[in-house]
Amino acid sequence: MKKQSTRSNSLKLLLAIVTLLLTTIQLKAQQLKPTASGLAPANGIKVYYEVYGKGKPIILLHGAFMTIEGNWSQLIPELAKTRKVIAIEMQGHGHTPYSDRKFTNLNLAKDVAGVLDYLKVDSADFAGYSMGGSVAYQFAILYPKRVNKLVIISSTYKSTGWVPEIADAFKSFKPELFDNSPMKTAYDAVAPDKTKWSKFIAQMIIFAGEPFDMGDANIAKIKAPVLIIAGDNDGLDKVELGKTYKLLGGGVSADMQPMPKSQLAIVPSQSHVGLMMQSSTILAYMNSFLK
Numbered sequence: 001m002k003k004q005s006t007r008s009n010s011l012k013l014l015l016a017i018v019t020l021l022l023t024t025i026q027l028k029a030q031q032l033k034p035t036a037s038g039l040a041p042a043n044g045i046k047v048y049y050e051v052y053g054k055g056k057p058i059i060l061l062h063g064a065f066m067t068i069e070g071n072w073s074q075l076i077p078e079l080a081k082t083r084k085v086i087a088i089e090m091q092g093h094g095h096t097p098y099s100d101r102k103f104t105n106l107n108l109a110k111d112v113a114g115v116l117d118y119l120k121v122d123s124a125d126f127a128g129y130s131m132g133g134s135v136a137y138q139f140a141i142l143y144p145k146r147v148n149k150l151v152i153i154s155s156t157y158k159s160t161g162w163v164p165e166i167a168d169a170f171k172s173f174k175p176e177l178f179d180n181s182p183m184k185t186a187y188d189a190v191a192p193d194k195t196k197w198s199k200f201i202a203q204m205i206i207f208a209g210e211p212f213d214m215g216d217a218n219i220a221k222i223k224a225p226v227l228i229i230a231g232d233n234d235g236l237d238k239v240e241l242g243k244t245y246k247l248l249g250g251g252v253s254a255d256m257q258p259m260p261k262s263q264l265a266i267v268p269s270q271s272h273v274g275l276m277m278q279s280s281t282i283l284a285y286m287n288s289f290l291k
Contacts, residue, residue: 032077042114048095049115050087053080057124060087061132065183067094071129074279088115098196103207109138125290127151129276137214140222147224151286154234154272158213166235170208175201220247225261227289229282231270263289
């Protein structure tokens with residue numbers, strides 16, 4: 001019975017991701033065309049990027065199994081009105097070629113650094129959703145001087161930051177769950193080598209099931225202001241999230257001491273995927289924090 005329940009949770013999570021992809025694909029016409037795009041040599045592989053708008057740079061890092069369009073299509077047009085938006089597709093995702101290289105947050109963070117070097121961007125603001133948020137944390141630890149402000153959306157720097165049900169769902173993922181899915185359709189639409197689909201999915205399932213922890217001490221050393229945006233029921237352990245905010249200088253009585261530079265926003269009645277669909281809410285928080 002327990003195995004059936006775990007598999008059911010896995011399927012529900014998968015269907016939620018599929019719903020998000022379907023919604024954003026249908027809204028494709030609203031997305032701007034990039035002013036520049038291409039493949040940047042980075043950390044031994046080539047990484048796809050898109051650039052929109054002008055102004056202070058902000059780097060967008062998508063969630064697992066997703067693409068720039070699938071994750072950010074509703075936010076890019078608004079952010080690009082005042083900012084130079086640089087969106088990146090990580091190893092094996094979207095237009096970025098599949099690589100047999102081990103899929104880790106550390107490697108992905110180094111890839112992001114390589115793209116910034118290629119585009120001659122010394123420092124920037126960063127926003128990451130889910131897996132992209134974990135990569136953003138890792139980047140801030142590795143390259144503290146390159147991060148001006150950091151926006152973390154429904155993400156954590158350690159696998160125990162998720163409630164146990166999430167870890168159980170990841171463990172029950174099977175490659176066949178992804179066959180004939182909208183995710184595969186999106187992959188086939190842009191992937192440079194469609195024959196790598198099975199290898200990509202197998203690689204991602206291994207990655208999702210591996211524990212990780214970037215260290216409380218490393219998070220406490222982040223000097224850049226951090227905005228954490230989470231859904232009240234997005235799968236993050238809110239006790240651990242409170243501890244994270246504490247490490248970043250938050251959780252104080254601001255009537256008795258200065259307001260901390262970092263911020264925490266809990267959006268009510270939102271799941272992990274549902275939160276990313278609240279583009280106007282996320283944009284309002286980001287604009288207020290980043291200006």
